Amino acid sequence: MDIQKYIDGILNRDVRSTSRTISLIENQDSMAVEILKGLYKHTGHARIIGITGPPGAGKSTLTDKVVKELRTRGFRVGIIAIDPTSPFTGGAILGDRIRMQELSVDPGVFIRSMGTRGQLGGLSKATLSAVKVLDAYGCDYIFIETVGVGQSEVDIMKLAETVVLVMIPGMGDDIQAIKAGIMEIGDIFDINKCDRDGADRLAIEIEMMLDLKGHFEFWRPPILRTQASIGKGISELVDNIDNHIKSLEESGLLRERRLNNIKVEVENILMGELTKKVHQVAKESGLLDEYANKILEKETDPFTVSEIILSKI
Amino acid sequence: MDIQKYIDGILNRDVRSTSRTISLIENQDSMAVEILKGLYKHTGHARIIGITGPPGAGKSTLTDKVVKELRTRGFRVGIIAIDPTSPFTGGAILGDRIRMQELSVDPGVFIRSMGTRGQLGGLSKATLSAVKVLDAYGCDYIFIETVGVGQSEVDIMKLAETVVLVMIPGMGDDIQAIKAGIMEIGDIFDINKCDRDGADRLAIEIEMMLDLKGHFEFWRPPILRTQASIGKGISELVDNIDNHIKSLEESGLLRERRLNNIKVEVENILMGELTKKVHQVAKESGLLDEYANKILEKETDPFTVSEIILSKI
Numbered sequence: 171m172d173i174q175k176y177i178d179g180i181l182n183r184d185v186r187s188t189s190r191t192i193s194l195i196e197n198q199d200s201m202a203v204e205i206l207k208g209l210y211k212h213t214g215h216a217r218i219i220g221i222t223g224p225p226g227a228g229k230s231t232l233t234d235k236v237v238k239e240l241r242t243r244g245f246r247v248g249i250i251a252i253d254p255t256s257p258f259t260g261g262a263i264l265g266d267r268i269r270m271q272e273l274s275v276d277p278g279v280f281i282r283s284m285g286t287r288g289q290l291g292g293l294s295k296a297t298l299s300a301v302k303v304l305d306a307y308g309c310d311y312i313f314i315e316t317v318g319v320g321q322s323e324v325d326i327m328k329l330a331e332t333v334v335l336v337m338i339p340g341m342g343d344d345i346q347a348i349k350a351g352i353m354e355i356g357d358i359f360d361i362n363k364c365d366r367d368g369a370d371r372l373a374i375e376i377e378m379m380l381d382l383k384g385h386f387e388f389w390r391p392p393i394l395r396t397q398a399s400i401g402k403g404i405s406e407l408v409d410n411i412d413n414h415i416k417s418l419e420e421s422g423l424l425r426e427r428r429l430n431n432i433k434v435e436v437e438n439i440l441m442g443e444l445t446k447k448v449h450q451v452a453k454e455s456g457l458l459d460e461y462a463n464k465i466l467e468k469e470t471d472p473f474t475v476s477e478i479i480l481s482k483i
Numbered sequence: 484m485d486i487q488k489y490i491d492g493i494l495n496r497d498v499r500s501t502s503r504t505i506s507l508i509e510n511q512d513s514m515a516v517e518i519l520k521g522l523y524k525h526t527g528h529a530r531i532i533g534i535t536g537p538p539g540a541g542k543s544t545l546t547d548k549v550v551k552e553l554r555t556r557g558f559r560v561g562i563i564a565i566d567p568t569s570p571f572t573g574g575a576i577l578g579d580r581i582r583m584q585e586l587s588v589d590p591g592v593f594i595r596s597m598g599t600r601g602q603l604g605g606l607s608k609a610t611l612s613a614v615k616v617l618d619a620y621g622c623d624y625i626f627i628e629t630v631g632v633g634q635s636e637v638d639i640m641k642l643a644e645t646v647v648l649v650m651i652p653g654m655g656d657d658i659q660a661i662k663a664g665i666m667e668i669g670d671i672f673d674i675n676k677c678d679r680d681g682a683d684r685l686a687i688e689i690e691m692m693l694d695l696k697g698h699f700e701f702w703r704p705p706i707l708r709t710q711a712s713i714g715k716g717i718s719e720l721v722d723n724i725d726n727h728i729k730s731l732e733e734s735g736l737l738r739e740r741r742l743n744n745i746k747v748e749v750e751n752i753l754m755g756e757l758t759k760k761v762h763q764v765a766k767e768s769g770l771l772d773e774y775a776n777k778i779l780e781k782e783t784d785p786f787t788v789s790e791i792i793l794s795k796i
Contacts (some may be wrong), residue, residue: 203786210784337796368516425779430787432775437761439789444757448750462745466738471523473516476752
């Protein structure tokens with residue numbers, strides 16, 4: 171298939187072209203760039219929602235329920251599930267197999283799981299590209315769902331226009347750290363499994379943190395409660411997502427977020443190109459191997475070697 | 484203080500020089516590079532142990548108990564606790580305040596918490612530099628402890644020579660994904676809180692995954708059980724860490740891992756330099772701002788803009 175056929179396929183809502191393009195993106199195939207260039211002017215319609223929170227918070231179930239609610243409201247939805255990935259095999263693990271079953275029979279939902287390929291910043295770059303594809307494919311809402319709470323998850327959440335931070339009551343001290351770490355990227359806080367002990371306490375803690383954060387000019391993150399497994403609170407969560415989108419538009423912040431995302435995107439592409447260059451000059455030439463041995467023998471140090479290699483780029 | 488004073492201070496086990504050098508590293512102060520250059524030939528003595536696993540697994544308590552055990556065996560120990568960090572404030576949150584109390588009165592233990600500063604790969608670069616400082620400072624063992632299970636944690640764990648993967652029984656489906664994601668970097672599996680229901684099942688699951696992984700030429704990761712809170716199993720864990728180190732040395736894999744780390748280090752430094760260059764050319768010049776607006780208006784796309792900027796670097 172040539173590039174134009176992929177582009178036409180995606181714009182005509184062909185699942186296979188869309189799915190294969192995302193695979194090309196993951197494999198860093200040079201064709202992917204050409205397809206994305208062609209799609210670019212057809213993007214910008216979709217709302218990008220991030221769903222994140224610690225393991226065990228029930229994010230997948232929550233996302234599924236939110237998506238079903240949006241389907242009953244008549245919208246087309248995409249889900250990109252970011253899976254923690256083996257640094258060796260590079261494959262995405264969960265996602266498709268388990269979840270496809272129920273939602274995949276619905277042609278208005280496109281689900282895809284993505285994993286990292288081990289490169290620096292590679293996942294957030296690939297995720298953003300996949301978002302563009304699903305945007306051009308015609309999704310009204312695109313959900314990016316991450317398992318985990320590290321820096322890479324924060325980076326990915328920065329791609330979203332609305333971030334839902336999912337937490338559950340009673341997870342101990344580590345959760346305190348997590349909350350502090352990703353607190354500031356949450357536009358909506360959701361206490362899932364809210365029937366559990368400690369929900370009130372958690373809500374108070376979040377309120378206190380928000381108070382400490384201080385001034386909210388356009389939007390103070392609401393603290394919601396859900397029990398995703400039985401569908402409780404889902405409709406309210408969807409309403410709040412829409413309210414946040416409206417607030418972003420009216421305040422002019424949506425334009426600002428999008429401009430910022432564009433800058434990040436350009437920088438990611440630039441860094442990707444430079445990384446390739448470094449690989450060529452340092453690795454393929456054998457220069458890095460040669461100097462690594464010298465460094466190990468303490469004949470030189472990594473900073474001096476970097477300067478030498480840099481002078482050759 | 485000038486550079487040589489810092490270097491001498493660290494080599495003479497002065498806590499203040501050591502601590503301030505790590506701050507210089509975190510702040511990306513250009514002095515840090517000069518100090519690290521001077522320290523480089525005094526490094527290579529310490530063993531680098533990574534401790535990772537999902538939130539709530541009890542990693543801090545486990546690390547503290549392991550460190551105490553190593554202290555009774557007469558070793559000097561460093562701990563670098565990687566904290567999830569606010570992408571806005573950039574500060575490390577936990578660590579010092581809570582844990583310093585007990586261990587910090589012991590001059591044979593150096594504890595430091597580090598947080599990301601928001602840049603790509605920045606944390607693993609800073610962590611590696613801090614490891615070098617503690618190595619030169621005279622630590623026999625250096626522990627790198629991460630909260631979380633994302634790609635950045637995996638990257639950091641690759642800096643370690645021995646990785647202890649801490650898990651606890653009964654954490655549900657997300658944990659399955661986590662296990663699969665970081666499984667392959669574990670040299671030792673530790674089931675902490677092993678008095679809980681599901682410890683046997685977890686041990687069987689890990690065994691099965693190891694079997695699937697297949698062939699282990701030099702070292703099959705052992706599956707240990709601890710109850711860190713009461714000190715149970717700690718001595719055995721320390722013995723296993725030492726056994727792994729011995730196995731690495733005897734098989735020649737230690738040299739290989741170190742060579743590999745050196746290459747990663749050189750690449751990190753190179754990428755850091757190139758990132759600075761990109762910032763200069765794209766941001767400080769205002770070029771990125773100008774083109775971001777054009778991209779938003781769909782007059783051009785990020786790929787074309789990257790090519791333009793790249794041609795100016």
